[in-house]
Amino acid sequence: MTKAGRCVAEVHAGVKSAAVPGITMLELDTIAADIVTAHNCTPSFLNYHGFPGHICASVNDVIVHGIPTERRLVEGDILSLDAGAIFEGYHADAAITFGIGEVSERANLLMDATEKAMWAGIRQVGHGVRLGNIGAAVQAVGEAAGLGVVREYVGHGIGRSMHEKPEVPNYGERGTGMKLKTGMAICIEPMFNLGTAESTVDDDGWTVRTADGELSAHFEHTVALTDDGVKVLTDPNIHDVDLWEEAARG
Numbered sequence: 001m002t003k004a005g006r007c008v009a010e011v012h013a014g015v016k017s018a019a020v021p022g023i024t025m026l027e028l029d030t031i032a033a034d035i036v037t038a039h040n041c042t043p044s045f046l047n048y049h050g051f052p053g054h055i056c057a058s059v060n061d062v063i064v065h066g067i068p069t070e071r072r073l074v075e076g077d078i079l080s081l082d083a084g085a086i087f088e089g090y091h092a093d094a095a096i097t098f099g100i101g102e103v104s105e106r107a108n109l110l111m112d113a114t115e116k117a118m119w120a121g122i123r124q125v126g127h128g129v130r131l132g133n134i135g136a137a138v139q140a141v142g143e144a145a146g147l148g149v150v151r152e153y154v155g156h157g158i159g160r161s162m163h164e165k166p167e168v169p170n171y172g173e174r175g176t177g178m179k180l181k182t183g184m185a186i187c188i189e190p191m192f193n194l195g196t197a198e199s200t201v202d203d204d205g206w207t208v209r210t211a212d213g214e215l216s217a218h219f220e221h222t223v224a225l226t227d228d229g230v231k232v233l234t235d236p237n238i239h240d241v242d243l244w245e246e247a248a249r250g
Helices: 002-018 027-039 105-122 131-144 241-249
Strands: 055-059 062-066 078-087 090-099 155-157 164-168 185-188 191-193 199-201 208-210 216-218 219-225 229-232
Touching: 002 027, 002 055, 002 078, 002 090, 055 062, 062 078, 062 131, 062 191, 062 199, 062 219, 078 105, 078 185, 078 216, 090 105, 090 155, 090 216, 105 191, 105 216, 105 219, 131 164, 131 229
Parallel strands: none
Antiparallel strands: 055 078, 062 208, 078 090, 155 164, 155 185, 185 219, 191 216, 199 208, 219 229
16 A cells, blocks of 8 residues: 555655646546556556546536546636556555646635645544544634535545445544454545535536535545554655654654
8 A cells, every 4th residue: 555655645746746827627536646656556446436537636616526628727827636556456645736827815725724624534533533634634624714624525435346345534522432453454535615504516426516516625635544653644744643743744
């Protein structure tokens, strides 16, 4: 899973650097495909229940599952990039959201809060910790920022399948839910909206949008509970949660 996680991080870096005004979602999808192949991995998303892309490319009001198309990015867009890779049968999955050129102050607030919420959830992870603690931490950040906390789509376990039990909601109450244990891996992935938390699905059966047309952001990491501690497998720089804490304090 570590190798799959590093591949996903490289996909994020490569696609983000190429995501400039004028490029199409399909061109970004091709870049992602090439990176996955170069890492001797296979894509988790392509043909998953019929999904037609190597990545999910969700622009502006699209919450998740955006299909790569000929749509061209323009200055001021925000793009949520969700990618997954498989190495020797093991999956990793992660998402980031970033702006294309200059974006609005409200868009930056949304993206910053969503990423902060993801890390708030990750910092809860540990052997014996209940899932409700993670959801409560994520929810608190979103609600404090006045954002809509999406409930229909949640995080998940991961391993030999991309989506495994348990579900990892972005809301909850501390002290509730199943207990995590060493040997598990989960994906923590808050999705926050500038307006309502409600969503709609396009006729393609995949593209999930905010019900009011407001912007949405999505961040995700694959997190493993190992004998050596909690590891963030899809972070390109810092894989150990303790090291991330030190960097954050610095």
